Amino acid sequence: MLTLYSMPSSGNSYKVRLLLAFLGTPYDHIGGEYGSGLTDSDAFRALNPAGKLPLLKLEDGRLIAESNAILLYLARGTRFLPDDAYEQALCHQWMFFEQNSHETSIAVRAAILTYPQRAHLRTPDRLDPLLESGNRALSIMEAQLEKTPFLTGDAPTVADISLYGYTHSAEKGGFDMQRFPAVNAWLDRIAAEPGHVPLAFVPGAA
Incomplete structure (x- = not known):
């Protein structure tokens, strides 16, 4: 196992x-x-x-x-990763974006505001640029999701799962998600997928 x-x-x-x-x-x-x-x-x-x-x-x-x-x-070999090379490249494109432009802003800002160990970083010079860059990343997602139901087209892929991880809890970082209706609709679509579990889920937990 x-x-x-x-x-x-x-x-x-x-x-x-x-x-x-x-x-x-x-x-x-x-x-x-x-x-x-x-x-x-x-x-x-x-x-x-x-x-x-x-x-x-x-x-x-x-x-x-x-x-x-x-x-x-x-x-690999599942519905979450296309066989076509171009469609796979689109997944990779969004996953690189997630680690380089999204996670580095949205996740970092949420961590600073959430974990007591990072309270010393809660200063405007640290938080304000993260808010700006995080909103920019969400705006890029918004533009795509206004055109397609999922990030690479009509079906969910690993790209969506990758971006969902921190987008679904972006409000913890102080991001106003009402600004991004297409992103919110996408979050709902991911949450409606069969088998969806919340952040707190771990196997074997009561």
Whole structure:
């Protein structure tokens, strides 16, 4: 069985749990919440020297780090990753955008406002640029989702799951989501997909 090391409150980890839920794939879950010390342990650093979650351990013991790399691995051969090379490239395009332009603004601002350990960063010179760049990323999504129901066309892909991870909770970062009606409609479509689970879901939890 697969083993997923993930941080329950992290959008990056949630992406992977969400895809596994959509696929109905069973897995063992090892949680490491912010400040738990899991990623600083020698045992975990031996698995992932970068000390980051999520981390997927395959049945044969091989490991895959980085949330979007894990998504692409799990989605192969499923409806969430097209076979066509161009359509795959569109998925990659949005997933690179997610890590370079979206997560770095929306997730970072939410983390600063959410985690007590980052309270010292709650200053205008830090928060204001993140609000501006995050709104710019959401506007790019809005423009696409005004044209197509999902980011790459008519059906959900790993690109949508990747962007959903932090967009669905963007209000935690102080983003006014009423400005983005097409994004909100897209969020509803993702949440209506069979197998959808919320951020708090981890297998085996009561």
